[in-house]
Amino acid sequence: MATGTVRYWAAAKAAAGVAEEPFDAPTLGALLTRISSNPDLAQVLRRCSFLVNGAPVGTRDPHSIDLPEGAVVEVLPPFAGG
Template structure:
């Protein structure tokens, strides 16, 4: 398992209660599952977009030690 820095933005930050934290996961999908284990992050884990080291990522994207993962909630346009 890789240890990554997870950074939360906007509503994700409010839901997590912190702006960043260290978590262990080997893929974005596994990280999404880890987040879903927290009641406050369950809904967010379903709809959030993820960036890994600044690049859009999908559930199959592998995570390496020291990666930075940004969790972005959906943004309303208008």
């Protein structure tokens, strides 16, 4: 089980009510399951992209993405403009 930081941006930050928070989860999928308990955030997460330590997750299954100790997970909703 890894511990790290999840950072929320834009609409995800508004829905989460915080800019960042610590996590304890073995995979990105497990982390998303936990933070999806907030219904407002769950709705935003469906449209988000994710970075783990700066690397894009893309279309891979979040449950296949192992989180290393000290990972930083960025939650990025779609942004308007360039």
